[in-house]
Amino acid sequence: EIEFDPTTHPHRRLNPLTGEHVLVSPHRTKRPWLGQTEPPQPLNLPQYDPKCYLCPGNTRAGGARNEEYTQTMVFENDYAAVLPPPGPAAPQAPHPLLTAEPVQGGCDVLCFHPRHDLTLARLPVTDIERIIDEWGAIYNRRGNQVGIQYVQIFENKGAMMGCSNPHPHGQVWSLSEVPSLPATEIANLKRYALNNAPSSSAPKGPEGKACMLCEYAHFEVGMAESEGRVVVKNNHFVALVPWWAIWPFEIMLLPYARHIPSIADFTPAEKSAFASILSQITKRYDNLFSCSFAYSMGIHQRPVPSKLGDPEDGDVPHLHLHFDPPLLRSASVRKFLVGFELMAEPQRDLTPEQAASRLRGCSEVHYLDATE
Amino acid sequence: EIEFDPTTHPHRRLNPLTGEHVLVSPHRTKRPWLGQTEPPQPLNLPQYDPKCYLCPGNTRAGGARNEEYTQTMVFENDYAAVLPPPGPAAPQAPHPLLTAEPVQGGCDVLCFHPRHDLTLARLPVTDIERIIDEWGAIYNRRGNQVGIQYVQIFENKGAMMGCSNPHPHGQVWSLSEVPSLPATEIANLKRYALNNAPSSSAPKGPEGKACMLCEYAHFEVGMAESEGRVVVKNNHFVALVPWWAIWPFEIMLLPYARHIPSIADFTPAEKSAFASILSQITKRYDNLFSCSFAYSMGIHQRPVPSKLGDPEDGDVPHLHLHFDPPLLRSASVRKFLVGFELMAEPQRDLTPEQAASRLRGCSEVHYLDATE
Ligand SMILES: O=P(O)(O)O[C@H]1O[C@H](CO)[C@@H](O)[C@H](O)[C@H]1O
Numbered sequence: 001e002i003e004f005d006p007t008t009h010p011h012r013r014l015n016p017l018t019g020e021h022v023l024v025s026p027h028r029t030k031r032p033w034l035g036q037t038e039p040p041q042p043l044n045l046p047q048y049d050p051k052c053y054l055c056p057g058n059t060r061a062g063g064a065r066n067e068e069y070t071q072t073m074v075f076e077n078d079y080a081a082v083l084p085p086p087g088p089a090a091p092q093a094p095h096p097l098l099t100a101e102p103v104q105g106g107c108d109v110l111c112f113h114p115r116h117d118l119t120l121a122r123l124p125v126t127d128i129e130r131i132i133d134e135w136g137a138i139y140n141r142r143g144n145q146v147g148i149q150y151v152q153i154f155e156n157k158g159a160m161m162g163c164s165n166p167h168p169h170g171q172v173w174s175l176s177e178v179p180s181l182p183a184t185e186i187a188n189l190k191r192y193a194l195n196n197a198p199s200s201s202a203p204k205g206p207e208g209k210a211c212m213l214c215e216y217a218h219f220e221v222g223m224a225e226s227e228g229r230v231v232v233k234n235n236h237f238v239a240l241v242p243w244w245a246i247w248p249f250e251i252m253l254l255p256y257a258r259h260i261p262s263i264a265d266f267t268p269a270e271k272s273a274f275a276s277i278l279s280q281i282t283k284r285y286d287n288l289f290s291c292s293f294a295y296s297m298g299i300h301q302r303p304v305p306s307k308l309g310d311p312e313d314g315d316v317p318h319l320h321l322h323f324d325p326p327l328l329r330s331a332s333v334r335k336f337l338v339g340f341e342l343m344a345e346p347q348r349d350l351t352p353e354q355a356a357s358r359l360r361g362c363s364e365v366h367y368l369d370a371t372e
Numbered sequence: 373e374i375e376f377d378p379t380t381h382p383h384r385r386l387n388p389l390t391g392e393h394v395l396v397s398p399h400r401t402k403r404p405w406l407g408q409t410e411p412p413q414p415l416n417l418p419q420y421d422p423k424c425y426l427c428p429g430n431t432r433a434g435g436a437r438n439e440e441y442t443q444t445m446v447f448e449n450d451y452a453a454v455l456p457p458p459g460p461a462a463p464q465a466p467h468p469l470l471t472a473e474p475v476q477g478g479c480d481v482l483c484f485h486p487r488h489d490l491t492l493a494r495l496p497v498t499d500i501e502r503i504i505d506e507w508g509a510i511y512n513r514r515g516n517q518v519g520i521q522y523v524q525i526f527e528n529k530g531a532m533m534g535c536s537n538p539h540p541h542g543q544v545w546s547l548s549e550v551p552s553l554p555a556t557e558i559a560n561l562k563r564y565a566l567n568n569a570p571s572s573s574a575p576k577g578p579e580g581k582a583c584m585l586c587e588y589a590h591f592e593v594g595m596a597e598s599e600g601r602v603v604v605k606n607n608h609f610v611a612l613v614p615w616w617a618i619w620p621f622e623i624m625l626l627p628y629a630r631h632i633p634s635i636a637d638f639t640p641a642e643k644s645a646f647a648s649i650l651s652q653i654t655k656r657y658d659n660l661f662s663c664s665f666a667y668s669m670g671i672h673q674r675p676v677p678s679k680l681g682d683p684e685d686g687d688v689p690h691l692h693l694h695f696d697p698p699l700l701r702s703a704s705v706r707k708f709l710v711g712f713e714l715m716a717e718p719q720r721d722l723t724p725e726q727a728a729s730r731l732r733g734c735s736e737v738h739y740l741d742a743t744e
Pocket residue numbers: 035335336337338339340341347528533534535536
């Protein structure tokens with residue numbers, strides 16, 4: 001009998017949030033890479049770029065002029081993916097298999113800071129707290145608009161993640177429908193609460209029921225550091241490489257000490273702890289390959305603030321952030337999720353435990369600020 | 373009352389194969405693109421490259437030497453994502469949320485042709501027929517191995533799709549489990565057969581039941597060409613931009629004249645028609661932006677040949693190919709499926725009808741072979 005070794009034997013793991021699997025092929029990192037490499041990033045960005053449409057005082061593509069902002073700045077995307085209500089009624093389906101529903105909403109851009117050359121990884125924690133306040137304000141303002149059912153806060157960072165401007169910024173898309181992925185996650189969280197007794201030690205979800213993510217985070221925090229998937233934690237939050245991670249250095253960030261449905265539910269201490277762990281994660285990311293680490297980040301939480309008190313759709317969600325970074329081996333060699341991944345199921349080349357161990361080994365002093 | 377116009381109003385469409393939605397934002401193609409552009413492709417590749425590990429007679433990374441092949445060549449991937457049986461038994465889950473199952477199988481590489489500089493778009497149709505024969509042979513050989521439950525044939529084409537070598541080739545991964553995406557598709561095809569009466573005119577699935585894809589293809593083929601999503605068709609197959617396409621110029625290729633579960637079920641006439649439409653699709657793709665068009669392509673069909681006669685898992689699948697190409701506006705500007713797409717749901721910037729119309733307008737004479 002051969003004994004199963006996750007660092008040698010290909011296997012698949014189940015993601016209980018989505019119901020999908022990931023194929024883990026740990027031995028595969030050994031193969032030589034002859035394919036496309038990413039162009040080196042521009043070094044020494046200026047603090048102010050006269051051609052940047054997000055820098056203070058500059059003019060945007062749509063013609064509007066940015067304020068001389070000193071902290072954060074919010075504006076509506078000049079090329080929004082969804083438009084404000086009222087919209088037309090649903091068209092008749094030409095065939096039962098061909099259905100369409102109109103979607104209304106709004107797309108906001110949030111500049112994190114006036115400095116063109118900084119990122120979350122290089123901002124003081126107090127500046128990150130201001131960004132969290134701004135996320136909360138947009139979540140409340142947009143999420144309380146008539147007809148809005150879902151608010152997605154996210155950040156695309158780095159050219160290889162489709163970001164068209166290095167100026168630190170994120171986006172918020174608000175929609176009249178709950179999109180596929182959060183809808184699936186919420187359905188699976190509900191099903192879990194229905195079918196599982198809560199463990200005695202983990203925080204409980206609404207109505208004293210089991211919360212899948214509270215149970216999961218509680219289990220991970222309790223593991224011996226050297227075997228686990230935890231990258232960094234503080235009194236309120238844990239950042240870990242989930243058991244079912246797809247991207248090489250994927251991170252899930254979530255509260256583990258109590259069930260928290262949204263960023264609007266933070267105590268002041270939680271907000272500070274959240275800002276501080278965001279700083280720690282992004283610094284470690286940059287230090288992993290000594291580069292400005294690309295990723296897509298998104299916040300999953302209660303779809304809109306008005307769902308508060310609804311034990312199912314409103315309170316079942318447990319706040320969590322996904323960080324999906326593409327780099328695999330160096331600042332220029334990424335993982336391509338193509339071919340088999342698009343046609344069959346995601347596949348990864350190192351174990352989540354190996355990735356967590358690498359990230360744990362990274363310093364929390366940003367490599368550009370380190371003095372030897 | 374505003375009337376719904378799919379080319380103006382953002383809306384979402386349902387993919388009945390996956391149960392997921394795509395957000396369509398047709399007005400969004402107008403935005404300027406300031407982000408990453410793809411490097412130009414190497415022009416004038418040599419017919420033989422002494423450094424290519426897939427060219428006839430050359431030595432591969434693993435040390436083996438390629439035959440002096442004159443048609444196609446198959447070998448086992450030197451860095452396979454799955455390894456042959458026997459494998460270890462499943463490990464004990466450290467927590468009910470942390471499950472893993474071992475996966476066994478094999479990974480084959482199929483060189484389409486000895487010429488380093490050719491692709492499907494530039495191969496004579498008779499050479500494409502040989503590739504189809506080879507796909508059939510691998511599907512039979514691997515799919516009949518003990519313990520193999522699924523065979524995924526696919527091609528990654530182009531550096532931007534993670535392909536590390538321009539030499540024309542595809543891959544075949546065979547696995548002891550049915551991966552997430554085909555498993556979902558088959559479950560939805562079964563559910564459709566159970567819950568829908570077949571239309572009188574479309575071909576029927578097994579046991580005279582409705583086949584979702586036969587119904588869909590039949591409907592699309594019947595539409596007036598100028599309004600529809602059909603790119604090209606012949607007596608047996610249709611290539612169309614599906615109603616629920618995610619990638620800008622995504623194509624689904626499938627038989628519409630009878631229910632065909634796999635490439636092993638082709639009549640000789642169907643095989644020729646399949647080769648010829650593969651040539652037509654890939655030529656149009658190259659002509660769209662006058663470049664060697666990147667894509668991931670995959671074949672979905674009966675999971676393994678031995679499922680023949682099993683009305684559910686074996687005969688319900690209707691053969692279809694997905695082509696997922698990233699380019700959006702030109703040979704160098706792609707669509708990035710990041711941020712909102714990774715966190716919420718896929719979003720596209722032109723309608724499938726607009727994409728189909730563009731592809732219909734392309735010539736079937738390859739731009740490199742066109743003489744003015
Ligand atoms: O095996 P290849 O072509 O080197 O690798 C490529 O295809 C694989 C299967 O789609 C992917 O997992 C890899 O990320 C990609 O780079």
